[in-house]
Amino acid sequence: MPVSVSEVLGRMRLFDGLTAGELAVAEKLVFVNRAAAGDTVCREGDRSDFLCFVVRGRLDILKAQSSRDGEAVIAHLNPGDSLGEMALVDHQPRSATVRAAEDTTLIVLTRKGFEQLRRREPRAAAVLMENIARLLCDNLRQTSSRLAQFMPPLG
DSSP states (O other): OOOOOHHHHHHHHGGTTTHHHHHHHHHOOOEEEEOTTOEEEEESSSOOOEEEEEESOOOEEEEEEEETTTTEEEEEEEEOOOEOOOHHHHHOOHHHHHHHHEEEEEEEHHHHHHHHHEEEEEEEEHHHHHHHHHHHHHHHHHHHHHHHHHHHOOO
């Protein structure tokens, strides 16, 4: 039996707390996209106007290295993970490149779609933003812990 997009969204961390009705509205505002292994989903420095949720496959997050002409893989995204949360919040260029490590299926929410969600279901948009804030805080805590491992002690 095929799974609906709203059921998939309901399993995503960023949609925790949305009602079935709110998920049904969100389902109408997203679209499914596919990326073949090796495809670039977005590039560091690109204008950013969408958020993606990994349904199937795996993505690599790459960051340009200023000391070398290359990129370092800084994270992997698996089913249930998302990318582009900062883009929805700060309207800044992409902070990293995202490349499909294997054939990947994504659900995409554009900024325009989010604005429509905000107009149609303000509570759902607020819950989504709160969940984004939690995720960004978690990511910042993890990053600061990793960074501390490379810092010399004070004193």
